[in-house]
Amino acid sequence: MADGESDLETDRLELDLETLYIYSNDNCSVQSKEYCSEFCKLVEEHTEKWHLPLPQLKVLRTALTGFTRATSSYPDDCQHVCYTLSSLALSFFELMLFFGKEEFQEPPLKDILATFQACHRRLLRHRNIHLMQVRQVIKDGGPWERPTLQAILKGTGVTQTEMEKYLSSEKPVFFELRIRYLQACQRVQEAIALAKSCLKHPVVGKHLFFQQAYLTCLYKTSLHTHLHKEIAEIDARDAVEIICNTESQEKDELILSLCKDFLIQQLHNGDMYYIWDLVFLWSRLYFRAHPSKQGFLSECRQLMLSAINARAIFPFIKVITAEMGYEGVPLCLEICATALQTDSQPDPVTCCLLWKTIAFLLPGDLEVCRLCALLVFCLERSVEAYKTVYLLYTHPDEEPHPHHSLVKTNIRFYILQVLKEGLFFDPEFWNLLTLRTHCLELITDKAMRDSLNELREEEELEEVEEEWIPSYWMEEESCRIQIDTPQLHLHANTAPESFEVIGQEPEGGEDGDIPVRRRRKKRRWRRRMCMSDVDYAEDPEVRYPVKNNHSSESPSKLPANRQREYLSRHVKNKILKRRGRKPRWLLLEMTRQTENLSQRGTKVSEGMRLRGAGVADAKGGSRGCK
Structure with missing residues (x-):
């Protein structure tokens, strides 16, 4: 738009701001929140009409002038006024990044900055730190004119002391806005240098944005060696937050690659910390970037086979069954059986979970459920596990039909073979009485007493029946x-x-008896x-x-x-x-x-x-x- 149109839009904003003066009265504690809320909505509405930094700066100058006049009756420590001033200051700084030192001395930017400094003098009583730092940036000639910053961006020699002193002079949000600007302008190398310097600072480096920006820049420059090294040092909780923050800013392929790298790192370490969140995020990102279900199953197979902790397969099973339904059951069963067979030092709790998961995935296969129940009983040796075995073996036998089964015959045979390897005895040709006798022999002392008491009670069942x-x-x-x-x-x-x-x-038996x-x-x-x-x-x-x-x-x-x-x-x-x-x-x-x-x-x-x-x-x- 032309300058005349921008001036006309500025006049309209002044008229709209005058309508908000009704909130400027003595009852400041009640009216300050309403005024600041309506003021921010109005400024945002007028700013969105422009897509160039200079017209937007004109809108902000008019808004700051009206806000200074309207809030003169508000107290110095009003929180709503402080928040609004911080938003205006950061908006000014973000638009100033598009201009160099030479343009700061030319109209109309020179007039806009002069108005800002005049308003700043009237707003000093609020002691807003963001407003003060923007005023200092204007005094230095622009957001890019500090010698230490120029040395960091160019990669020239700068001492650690000078760098820490400069980074401590401003709030981290100002460096964040600089890095975002460099990324948007495809100045990736400068963004990497500034983000790396911020990460080395003991205070500024605690902000996850700089880690996020550094990783995304390394990915864009194909520096995968450095990328994997940085990922190995990041906590899983921070990784989840980085992925969530990057989701709305970068492309799906980039976010999916970062999430997969974080997930592989956790699987190789055998750490279950935030593994459920990573698997869930990875599955969502994969289906958003690749709608192929067979490709998803193939990726899940590779990831699960790379896990050194058998418990890491449970979040994958949850995601596969939720996304694929019955189509993913064979893969889940195969991975469970593989985990039981390849685990050199099986954890009893994990083994029980794997057996129960297999029975959950095949509820209609009576033979598989019986074997899983027997394995759980042999490990737990409790009365409850014995009751489950008893109920399953008193159920009528069923012949499995290959066309009605969820898995193929070879997978089912492999599962049965793996399950029978963990049994102390083969119950295939045993009747219920023999199986019951052997199960009671395996029960521990305390549970044995309970079982014996239950068996004694069976003598009284004749009257009950x-x-x-x-x-x-x-x-x-x-x-x-x-x-x-x-x-x-x-x-x-x-x-x-x-x-x-x-x-x-x-x-009594035969007629002779x-x-x-x-x-x-x-x-x-x-x-x-x-x-x-x-x-x-x-x-x-x-x-x-x-x-x-x-x-x-x-x-x-x-x-x-x-x-x-x-x-x-x-x-x-x-x-x-x-x-x-x-x-x-x-x-x-x-x-x-x-x-x-x-x-x-x-x-x-x-x-x-x-x-x-x-x-x-x-x-x-x-x-x-x-």
Whole structure:
């Protein structure tokens, strides 16, 4: 824009600043914050309309003049005024970097700087250090005119004492603005010299920006040897902060390379400090620069294989599963198995984490989960680990289907081979009783006492099973029979006295082991059934009585108490048949799972029991009359 247009824009800014005078009154503690906030918004709005330093300096001169006049009633120690003055001073200095010493003596820059000095004299009461240093820079002839600074930029001889004295004379933010200007102008060598000098200063060198600027300049000049040397001396926490600060200033490729170098350094050192943050940042930067998923998996493989600490693979597994889903599971499993096989001095906690991670990645593979649970138990030898093994081995066996598995057969075979190498015994051909015996032998003394107490409690499970499980299933079965077969009848005069014997299986083994008394009782029952005029259908759950053609008496329902006795024994012998008793903790888990089902059938079961009780009373009454 022309100078006339800039002057017109300056006049508009003066009018807008006059509208803010309403905040200039005696109540300074309330109005100072509002005035400074509106002032900064207004100055920023007018400055953004220009893209050249000189028109922007004119805007700042007008803003500084209005601010000086408006804040005359504010106290000297007002913090909002101090912050605003610092922002104006730094803005002046940043724009002054574009001008040399000769231009400082020519209009209109000469007039702008004279106005700044006049305002500075009126603002001395606030004792703003940034404003004072800008005034000193103007007095020296510009931000580049100090002899020591010229020697540093040119790389000529300068003593350490002179350099430290000069760097201590200004705030670090002024050197930061100089380095940013040199980087923007592609004066990389001068930026490297100034950043390196600042890093050597004991106070200025503590600011991470100078380290960040030095690393980025080394990368741009392809000085990779010096770059790696500097990265090796940087803390991981500072590395994360440097990457985050550089993200909005440099290209993605440069930031990704720096992040990868920091990550490789941590992996080679085996340090887990801030490794999760570095992996997360690296993955985000990689997908932003390279959208290829296969390339991401390849990079992850190389990085994980270079780690000397097995725990370093866990953040990679987290990132891979989050970004790739099921596609990244095979690589995660392969790396876990490799870490288990190549670790010469395995850490017990890390091994447990690796086994649990493998089981987490393959939850549908029962064989892999069983082996992982056994390995964890052999290492921890705790009751909780034993319960996990017991639950997995009581689960029905499943044949793995190659088309439904997340990993290929060769990877699965490799994982199984690595897992079996860590076992003390091979459980492949063992039954549950043998496996249980060997597991109990490995439990430590304290845990062994707990396990033995639990085993003793198993002796009391017979009463619990007879009281809870048969009664529950009896109610469900009785409801189903009475609802599904409402025409179930039995002659009152032919009701058997030993109805509970029907469907009961021998408990003593073969027929030769059955007691003589029970065999005689069974024969009497068979003769009575032959003589009776009732015939039973061939049903494995309940024997439905069918009325004989020769019978002429009115039928009656089966007594409810006899049904319960029969179903109780039927459930005990048929449904609950197993090789061994379940432990109490497993039974309690079954109880919790079936409580919801039992509550649903409560109303129906109560009605059926009441109706069965009525039938039983009627049966007793008929016997009494007889």
